[in-house]
Amino acid sequence: MNNNHNDEHEESHKPPRRKEMSRRQFLTYTLGGATAYMAAGVVIPMVRFAVDPILQKGEDGSFVKVVEGSKITAEPQEFDFELKQQDGWYNSTAQLTAWISKTEDGQIVALSPVCKHLGCMVGWNNNDSHPNEFYCPCHGARYTANGKNLAVAPQPLDMYDVKEEGGWIYLGAIIPNTVAK
């Protein structure tokens, strides 16, 4: 009996060697897990709402049907069209204009009329002194049919992303000019 008592006393000074989870750990993990689960239930819908526009699948609607391909000639022609755009949660319709023509090698080019100098709108053949050029009425910037800058403006005219499908020309986002040489 005495021996047993001493043994127990010595035993109590040794560090615990249990391999299984203690009751305290079990409670900590269970309560912590439940708290994290409930917090996630609150936070995840908020995060989902905040990033909603990013998660939305981009519509094919970023391309807009503008004109029949057969109507496009080497001479740039002006076409007005509407583009539905989304800025965060705000949907709006932009009224846009494109000058569409065909290059010598048959490529369709749709130029944005916004002058690269200070943002006025250029027009084709609108100045008698500069025939067969895009001319900016504000400060006299000039561009070729492919949008290459000839005077005043520091860069060529931007262009629209073009897609041909079923005989129609579709225009998409505005991109830097890749045709002007």
Next chain:
Amino acid sequence: MKFSEVEAEGWGELAPFVDTCLIPYTGLSGEEMPWEVTAALERLRDLMDLIEIPFKGRVVTYPALQYGGEGASVLLSSICSKASAAGFAYVVVITADHELSQEEVPECSLVLSLPKLQQEAGVKLKSAVSQSISKMWTANLT
């Protein structure tokens, strides 16, 4: 561009190119209902779009004179005179609802009055406004 888009630091660089000041004139009497005021402002905005968008890099829009009545043309003329003195080569008064002629605002370079523009039969509004502005600019060159 709008006056609020121009910052003091950038004006020195822009000033040689932005030589035209646009003064919108709504000409309200004060008797209008709120929705009538909204409609009047929208008509003026739509007309201003025909200048502000195609000539963005050369025109700066100043705050509008919202109320009209007796003495409005004298006040407009005085504003135009001061805008010219401030350095604008051209000052254009634009109104959607009032038949205003340049004789009534002698200090301005051009008056664009929607009722008057609409009287010119067969002329497309967009091109009429555009031509008036271009004509004003080129007339001074010759």
